[in-house]
Amino acid sequence: MKDTIQRFFLEIAYEGTAYHGWQVQNNAISVQQRLNDGLRILLRTPIETTGAGRTDTGVHAKQLYVHMDVLESSIKDPGHFIHALNALLPADIAIKRMIATNPQAHARFDATERSYEYHIHFSKDPFLVNRSWQLRDIPNVDRMNAAAEFLLGKQDFSCFSKSNTQVFTNICTVSHAQWEKTEAGYIFHITADRFLRNMVRAIVGTLLEIGLKDKSPEYIQDVIRSKDRAKAGTSVPAHALYLTRVVYPYINDTH
Incomplete structure (x- = not known):
């Protein structure tokens, strides 16, 4: 019987301090490279993965999905496969689960919602470094x-995007944006259908200008209407940013 190709989604999590982001780089170590290397060793053939999106150097992910195509016969026991792959990966990258999907399912283009957190604190704490x-x-x-x-709502967020990015539109729909008080400081939560490069870090920088300087909340409307990155706040450091959730219509979210 002919062996067929099966598309799988992997749900992964990683602490991004040691990596130059998710995406494979020519001259630096990335999360995707480590994952592809582990899959190549385990399956004894080169495997290409596609992620839900890229994260920048030092950014963390509590949940990110990737898809890959492998011979169906090579995954006899998903639980054993996850255990074996985790054993090959460094301690700061973990495979959480594995889901068989249809051949057209796409980790990047099928995602309907993404959520991020940005963490800030006010007292020196060695356990919060990075x-x-x-x-x-x-x-x-x-x-x-x-x-x-x-x-x-649905708006043009050009003012919060890196320049010269290869996207067709800077329009995104934000469904949630709120700061939460914590014991150590604050966490900013934001959810949208899509995000532009550097968008969350630029938004946080702009909100902090409003929170720390004598600017009214309405100031952010002027920034958005300007569509000018120079009008927005400084991009805050990457190490406090987390991708926390990616939603698909055909995947049950267990979180």
């Missing part, structure tokens, strides 16, 4: 949350 950004001054969280409401 995981949260320490600020000296405490911003006004009420003012930042009032400003975050202006992010909601």
Whole structure:
């Protein structure tokens, strides 16, 4: 009987400190390279993976999906396969689950929603190094949350995007944007159908300008209308950013 090709989704998580982002780089180590290397060793053939999106150097992912095509006969026991692959991967990359999908399923293009978190704290804490950004001054969280409401809806977010990116449109639909108080500081939560390069870090930088300086929440409307990256705030450090959730219409979210 002829062996068939099966497409699988892998749900992965990683601590991104040691990597130059998700995507394979010519002269630096990435999460995708480590994953592809592990799959090549385990399956004894080169495997190409496609991720739900790229994350920048130092950014973490609590949940990211990738797809791959392999011979159906090579995955006899998904649980054993996950265990074996995890054993080949470094401690800061983990495979959470494996899902068989149809051949047309696409980890990047089929995602309907993505969520991020940005963590800030105010007191020196060795356990938050590379995981949260320490600020000296405490911003006004009420003012930042009032400003975050202006992010909601379908808008052109060119002002928060890196220039010269190869995308067809800078229009995104944001469904949730809110700061949460924590014991150590604040976490910014944001969910949208898609994100532009550097978008979340630029949004956080702009909101912090409103929270730390004498700017009204409505200021962010002027920034958005300008479509000018120079009008928005400084891009905050990558090490405090987490991709937390990616949603697909055909995958049950267990989180």
